[in-house]
Amino acid sequence: MATPDKKMKMLDDTETVNGYLHEVSPMKYSRNNVKYFNAIIQEKDKYTNSVCFRPEFHQNMVQLQKQRSQVSLRKVDRVPSLQRSGDFDIKITYSSDLSTPKKSLDFDFQPPPSQNQVQTINHIKESLNAYQKTNVHVKVVQIGQVQTKTVRSGTSVSCQDVVVADKTGSITLCVWDKQTDTYSIEESYSMQNISVRNYDNINLASSKKLRTVGKIIMNLHASSFLRPPGAGGTAKPIASSHRGYPN
Helix, strand or coil, X not given: CXXXXXXXXXXXXXXXXXXXXXXXXXXXXXXCCCEEEEEEEEXXXXXXXXXXXXXXXXXXXXXXXXXXXXXXXXXXXXXXXXXXXXXXEEEECCCCEEECCCCCCCCCCCCCHHHCCECCHHXXXXXXXXXXXXXXXXXXXXXXXXXXXXXXXXXXXXXXXXXXXXXXXXXXXEEEHHHCCCCCCCCEEEEEEEEEEEECCEEEEEECCCXXXXXXXXXXXXXXXXXXXXXXXXXXXXXXXXXXXXX
């Protein structure tokens, strides 16, 4: 049982964060079946990843994001980031409160840069949370077989794993429905609206709403790619290593 001194220290370690909400994720479940969701909090001079363990906040935070409303989160914890060394994320617990700031903020709502800018694969792996969306310029290095999966709604949907790469690394892109069998080995593409997924600590890109702007020319040498084992100039089947769902 915590002593009064320890309880006081725990209270001192919490803080209040004021800002705007972005990219509030759908509700998720941990391996222990604990409900949680993610969001990005825009503070005055930075964007901070957060995880919220108060499911009753979810609908309210979704609306606050849509309305671009100012928010104040009290009694939150800053915890070491699991994705960026030396950085901190915000942890929202059952002790946290959600309200409106006592004073109007002196900065405006601005979407995170990742929503508009082209990002490298390395940045996606190191910095983006599950359900964050981004744009990429990539080359296709491996194509898997089209499979049929049953999604949460019970509907059967075709999907296909496509390994894409840039100069910083490679990642598996799971494409769905009409996007299957539309890509070619060694061709380069500009893609928008890619949504990040995370399964067993492996980042994947997956989106039913993926938009391929078109083929592009990328002056990249094959040796620059961090290719997956067995990836070559011809299509080879790859095993599906995840349970991606179209969003």
